[in-house]
Amino acid sequence: GLELKVDNPETYNFRPREMLRDLCSIFASFASAPEFQLECAKSGYYSADLMEKTIRTCKKLNLLDSATSTVLGMSQMELFESLPSHIALQSINVQDDEALTNDAPDEFLDPLMCTFMKDPVLLPTSDNIIDRSTITQHLLNDPHDPFNRKDLTIDMVVPAVELKNRMDAWMQEKRALVKGQK
Structure with missing residues (x-):
């Protein structure tokens, strides 16, 4: 460059x-x-x-x-x-x-990327939860659910609000623990 x-x-x-x-x-x-x-x-x-x-x-x-x-x-x-x-x-x-x-529960990790999810969404075609950014990127290349190959569009995904709330509570707890140690 x-x-x-x-x-x-x-x-x-x-x-x-x-x-x-x-x-x-x-x-x-x-x-x-x-x-x-x-x-x-x-x-x-x-x-x-x-x-x-x-x-x-x-x-x-x-x-x-x-x-x-x-x-x-x-x-x-x-x-x-x-x-x-x-x-x-x-x-x-x-x-x-x-x-x-680093030590997040598996349910908080994206099943494809193995990274902590920031915006978990439910795929209605397979009932799997995945990070919105991961499925958005996947759907740009392939309009199918990566878990069962059924047709899927980004409009069909549903926010996993309950999981997101548990993740946020877990992160707040972790931050409080770290703050308490400092």
């Missing part, structure tokens, strides 16, 4: 500075949102090194506005520069939650 060089990029309407400015502007717009910070931390695509390199490039090329103009009293550049530290804090929370779920 970073080694990509194109002769006469304008010929192809490829404007890397403009593209980088637009992307960084979008990231700066969401930098103060905890949900965005958390999703960056969880995505698996975030690279602190690449982010630092991007910040240096933005400064060097003066791509983002440095004048204080946002609602938060920070410039676009300041907001963008604050993002790595926010993501680092969220990463700690993500790691803590992952550590808490």
Whole structure:
């Protein structure tokens, strides 16, 4: 990606500075949102090194506005520069939650991915419970229940509310135990 060089990029309407400015502007717009910070931390695509390199490039090329103009009293550049530290804090929370779920009961684990479910749903065609993200991804490739091959659409899945409530209570209990130990 970073080694990509194109002769006469304008010929192809490829404007890397403009593209980088637009992307960084979008990231700066969401930098103060905890949900965005958390999703960056969880995505698996975030690279602190690449982010630092991007910040240096933005400064060097003066791509983002440095004048204080946002609602938060920070410039676009300041907001963008604050993002790595926010993501680092969220990463700690993500790691803590992952550590808490290591000994989760099997019923809380996705049967296909063996990961802790965040949004369990019931598949009415097989009566299996699976994480919504797993079945959504599966149905993009194959419109059948993975357990019995019957036709299935995402509209047919039913939230497993009772299980979700038990999972939330279990997580709160685990967090309280960890807090009590600190």
